[in-house]
Amino acid sequence: MTAVVATNETILVVGGGISGMTAALEAAETGKRVVLVEKRPYLGGRVTQLYKYFPKLCFPTCGLEINQRRAKMNPNLTILTLAEVTGLTGSEGDYTATVKLSPRYVNERCTACGDCGTAVEAEFDDDYNYGLGKRKGAYLPYRMAHPARYVLDPAIIGTPDADKAKAACKYDAIDLEMREETVEFRCGAVIWATGWKPYDAAKIQPYGYDRIANVITSVEFERLADPNGPTGGKLVRPSDGREAKKVAFIQCAGSRDRNHLLHCSRICCMASLKQATYVADAFADDAEINIYYIDLRAIDRFEDFYNKVRANQNIKFIKSKPASIVADKDGNPIVHGVDTEGYNRFAEPHDLVVLAIGMEPAVDKDAFPVSIVINREGFIEASPENGGVFAAGCASDALDVNRSAQHATGAALRAIQVVNRVARAEV
Amino acid sequence: MGDLNTAMIEKYRNRFLKEVEANVEEGEWVKMCMQCGVCSGSCPLGKFWEHPPQEIFMMIRAGKRDEVLSSESVWMCTSCYNCIVRCPRELPITHIMHGLAHYAKRLGLVPKNQPTAKFAQMFWDNLMVKGRVNELKLGLNLYFMNGIGDGVKVALKNQKIGLGMLKSKRMNPLEAVGGHAVKDLKGFHAVLKKAQELEDKRLADHGA
């Protein structure tokens, strides 16, 4: 049984992405007791699936490594993975949280040696790679996963693969008897940092994401560019593995659209500018990049990055929200539309189309286990009615990493104030 | 230019957007257009338009009154609704197009021999007689819209379809003489008369 030691001076952080990690560490490093609850088997959230960060084009692994070390060193922080908050009752300064823990089937004795992974056979879509690749039923979710511990896919439990995995483990780390558990503990304040998910691209019917292999989303493109990704960092098209030298980026795919997401997802202009550099870096003068946009929103200091990208002759900007995409007989996606600077009609073939997909809240409006003020876009609104529950990062709005971390630090401060009040009252 | 038109220009001067908002059906939506281009790219008639919808909306805002109201473009829309379902701002583009055409007609600015306008008039006149559309007569009128020679050619080309429709009882040759009316033809005309009165009053109060 998992035991969680907590009091009403404990801070609960829900979601262990960059925002939740930041909030949890900031609070724990001031000496507060923190329980971090993460649904995935590892921390880091969606930034673990990015190749590089705009605007500096540095690697997310760098900041993640620092945070993971901070987490390992801090005795005040309890991390629960494969965990979800299913209930939250009480009020500011005195909550009781119910958390459901799904079995990992691997205990803390695991050294991540990988023998179980070699032993099993069945393969599954790799959700870390947005389904672009396959993984085994005994796996390390990704290279830098924290905790660095293997996971058994529940689908192999009860199959011969489970026994093979167990037999392969020299450290007695595999426990096929693990069951789902529910734990209950107290906390004084809650930081809600469940982040975002990519909008379902198949809903944007005219763009044919569900019909055309060579129309992919921006989150998938990050995985293609990553040397640790499913293609070893090669920018190739899904249909035939050919190099994708002529690439279209379609902005506002699902965002700023009353048929889809009402809001501007705020990061996707920058994400496409960044991804354009992936193509330019890979193919130099052979690269042909078309960015189709309504307006380019590279805000404040990002203007410099925009100007740098703009200076590249191989990157063209077309002011137009394309009307539709169809594939020709060779699987080349053809982008159709009319531009706004001259009303010229175009039908432009490409090797690959990348939809700069919008960000929507990860948690559904109706799925919050606690009553909370949600705006019409589904993000958490700061409000006194939320009591001791504070949003951090993309649970509150579409934000980049920098703004998420700032916002998370603010949320940590608010939570600390709540538990400080509790502490004073009890003296 | 008619008196009505001159008066209108005086009233709105360069504020064509305001004029459209006040007088064109769904005209108040024009200002919501963010010039993304989806409607123009989605229109199946796109390449035949002189000014696609997106451009028309920009021209309205730019005050290009004559170019818009006397344009063939506002008559091009076939009501396929492609643009409406895709417009990220949910503009009722189809209705605005018809609204502009209707307004142009009221002001007498329809281009000469505009085929859609001619057909619309033909449809209306046909409907008025019996309170229901006499498809046979309308079809025949349509064939001969561009003169006898042309009409015979079109009629011959469509002979097979016509015979098929006769066989499947989708067309009754007797409709060519007289044709049957709605149950209460008098009532039908009274409704329309009243509607016209209301419309005239609305125009007198708010519009032109």
Ligand SMILES: Cc1cc2nc3c(=O)[nH]c(=O)nc-3n(C[C@H](O)[C@H](O)[C@H](O)COP(=O)(O)OP(=O)(O)OC[C@H]3O[C@@H](n4cnc5c(N)ncnc54)[C@H](O)[C@@H]3O)c2cc1C
């Ligand atoms: C294509 C693309 C490229 C991007 N590139 C950049 C870039 O270059 N630079 C940049 O600054 N930003 C970039 N971003 C934005 C960046 O991804 C976000 O700012 C960042 O992921 C926000 O972190 P977060 O912790 O708020 O959310 P997330 O990363 O979504 O983390 C939320 C965590 O909460 C967990 N969770 C969700 N629901 C529950 C639940 N019910 N219970 C428990 N846990 C839960 C999730 O598993 C996840 O681990 C990009 C975004 C996109 C779409």
Ligand code: SF4
């Ligand atoms: S579970 Fe055992 S075999 Fe698998 S990686 Fe961990 S230690 Fe190695």
Ligand code: SF4
């Ligand atoms: S950031 Fe750019 S691509 Fe993303 S929704 Fe806003 S305008 Fe569109």
Ligand code: SF4
């Ligand atoms: S689709 Fe809508 S918003 Fe876009 S240009 Fe057309 S009318 Fe304007």
Ligand code: SF4
């Ligand atoms: S409804 Fe009219 S304007 Fe809209 S796409 Fe169809 S024909 Fe074009």
